[in-house]
Amino acid sequence: MITTPVKLWRRGKKLVNHIGVKGELLYWTIVRVPPKNFADQAPYPVGIVRLGTGEMMVGQLVDWTEKDLKSGMRVVAVMRRITHEDKENIIPYGIKFKPL
Amino acid sequence: MNISIIGAATTKFGELWTSSPRELAKEAFNSALAQSGISSSKVEALYVGNMLGGLLGHQENIGSFYAEELGLSPVPAFRLEAACASGGVALHNAINSIKAGLYTTVAVLGIEKMTDAGGDLVASALMAAGSDEERGSGITFPGLYALMAQAYMSEYKYKEEDLAEVAVKNHFHGSYNQKAQFKFKVTVADVMKSSRIADPLKLLDCSPVTDGGACVIISSDPKIISKNSVSIVASEVGTDTLALHKRASFTSLNAAKDAGRRAYARAGLRPVDVDVAEVHDCFSIAELIAVEDLGFSETGKGASDLKKGKFTRGKGKTIVNPSGGLKACGHPVGATGVKQAVEIFEQLMGTAGEKQSVTDAKIGLAHNVGGSGAIATVHIFKKNNF
Numbered sequence: 001m002i003t004t005p006v007k008l009w010r011r012g013k014k015l016v017n018h019i020g021v022k023g024e025l026l027y028w029t030i031v032r033v034p035p036k037n038f039a040d041q042a043p044y045p046v047g048i049v050r051l052g053t054g055e056m057m058v059g060q061l062v063d064w065t066e067k068d069l070k071s072g073m074r075v076v077a078v079m080r081r082i083t084h085e086d087k088e089n090i091i092p093y094g095i096k097f098k099p100l
Numbered sequence: 101m102n103i104s105i106i107g108a109a110t111t112k113f114g115e116l117w118t119s120s121p122r123e124l125a126k127e128a129f130n131s132a133l134a135q136s137g138i139s140s141s142k143v144e145a146l147y148v149g150n151m152l153g154g155l156l157g158h159q160e161n162i163g164s165f166y167a168e169e170l171g172l173s174p175v176p177a178f179r180l181e182a183a184c185a186s187g188g189v190a191l192h193n194a195i196n197s198i199k200a201g202l203y204t205t206v207a208v209l210g211i212e213k214m215t216d217a218g219g220d221l222v223a224s225a226l227m228a229a230g231s232d233e234e235r236g237s238g239i240t241f242p243g244l245y246a247l248m249a250q251a252y253m254s255e256y257k258y259k260e261e262d263l264a265e266v267a268v269k270n271h272f273h274g275s276y277n278q279k280a281q282f283k284f285k286v287t288v289a290d291v292m293k294s295s296r297i298a299d300p301l302k303l304l305d306c307s308p309v310t311d312g313g314a315c316v317i318i319s320s321d322p323k324i325i326s327k328n329s330v331s332i333v334a335s336e337v338g339t340d341t342l343a344l345h346k347r348a349s350f351t352s353l354n355a356a357k358d359a360g361r362r363a364y365a366r367a368g369l370r371p372v373d374v375d376v377a378e379v380h381d382c383f384s385i386a387e388l389i390a391v392e393d394l395g396f397s398e399t400g401k402g403a404s405d406l407k408k409g410k411f412t413r414g415k416g417k418t419i420v421n422p423s424g425g426l427k428a429c430g431h432p433v434g435a436t437g438v439k440q441a442v443e444i445f446e447q448l449m450g451t452a453g454e455k456q457s458v459t460d461a462k463i464g465l466a467h468n469v470g471g472s473g474a475i476a477t478v479h480i481f482k483k484n485n486f
Contacts, residue, residue, distance in 0.1 A: 026251075027251050027350065028247070028250070029243045029299055030296070031240055031243045033219070033298070034238060035235075035240055036221055038238040046238060046243055047247075056346060058343065058345045059237045060237050071254065
């Protein structure tokens with residue numbers, strides 16, 4: 001993932017609207033061979049979530065256990081660090097989903 | 101207007117550390133040109149399908165780069181980028197240029213050099229075909245297709261073993277292909293015990309990272325189209341959302357379905373008329389979705405039809421992926437769409453050698469997908485018989 005401070009700043013303004021929104025996990029996978037910059041987090045689950053607002057999102061699951069990985073699991077959108085800070089010391093944040 | 105393939109060739113596919121992309125391009129082009137019997141001065145334009153030249157090779161301006169390398173300058177040259185459908189999109193644009201009356205004979209090159217870079221870098225570069233939100237989630241292409249696999253298995257009640265059958269068939273077909281990256285056969289048990297990449301997909305559900313080049317020379321000039329050649333009777337492209345999660349269905353690719361529907365209508369043919377097809381099996385699940393989207397199987401029946409041998413050489417009626425597909429032949433992303441056209445050309449001409457899977461076949465089809473289904477091309481080919 002290529003990030004720049006300006007891009008992160010633009011995205012961040014939209015992301016905050018999702019914090020605390022609840023939804024339902026539809027499908028998930030466990031990424032075991034991650035892309036660059038995600039190696040320290042793997043393996044991690046990523047799922048498709050239908051929010052209560054009807055909006056569909058894709059995001060990582062956090063604070064999860066094996067039993068949370070089932071279709072229909074209730075989740076809530078939380079703001080979390082996405083990868084490590086880049087060489088300009090900007091930490092990219094984004095939406096992840098926490099089982100309820 | 102009859103637009104026909106007059107020459108077609110690929111390089112060996114695989115981990116080709118001793119070859120540069122320039123050498124691969126030259127080999128594919130020179131072989132295709134020799135087969136066509138025309139001189140390179142007859143080639144009026146060059147269309148190049150390539151995805152990763154910029155991200156992995158730091159080379160953009162790719163049209164001119166390859167025109168120079170192939171000795172074609174100053175002809176017009178274009179690079180078409182549509183992720184893994186770059187090759188199919190290059191072919192589509194080449195056909196359009198002939199239909200527009202601009203040129204009569206053009207070359208279409210598909211080229212990709214992937215194995216020089218490390219796996220994590222390739223996985224990141226490929227995610228350039230996805231959406232911003234997908235990249236931020238840390239998902240990979242195996243991960244996106246894994247989500248489709250999970251949706252497909254839960255909707256139609258299939259098991260991981262049913263997905264594995266795709267790899268078994270395509271490795272069987274690939275075992276006859278001298279140019280394939282993998283010539284070994286696999287069993288369902290081999291697939292099941294291979295390492296997990298993105299659950300439920302395992303290593304042997306996934307196409308490999310590959311280097312390779314492919315080239316077709318196409319022409320509308322009746323003087324150079326021989327009696328014995330292959331005509332392109334339909335070339336259609338469809339698009340969809342970049343992100344998988346924004347789509348109405350996770351078990352079908354509307355871009356491919358729509359391009360297929362239009363291609364059949366354009367050619368005046370039905371799915372049942374297709375003797376041989378190359379489909380975009382970047383992952384096992386992708387072939388099951390492809391055979392359903394193209395109408396070779398009813399919705400939800402792709403996996404059971406495949407298991408019955410409906411698409412296997414020596415058994416089936418519509419042979420799918422006689423080259424071994426992306427799975428066994430390999431998947432140099434920008435080259436794949438052109439390689440599919442080369443394979444169908446050889447199958448219809450009866451020149452496929454050991455991998456010849458059909459006899460006296462008349463109709464072939466190629467299905468090439470970019471991203472997780474954001475773009476797809478469908479081409480239909482017919483054996484000329486003047």
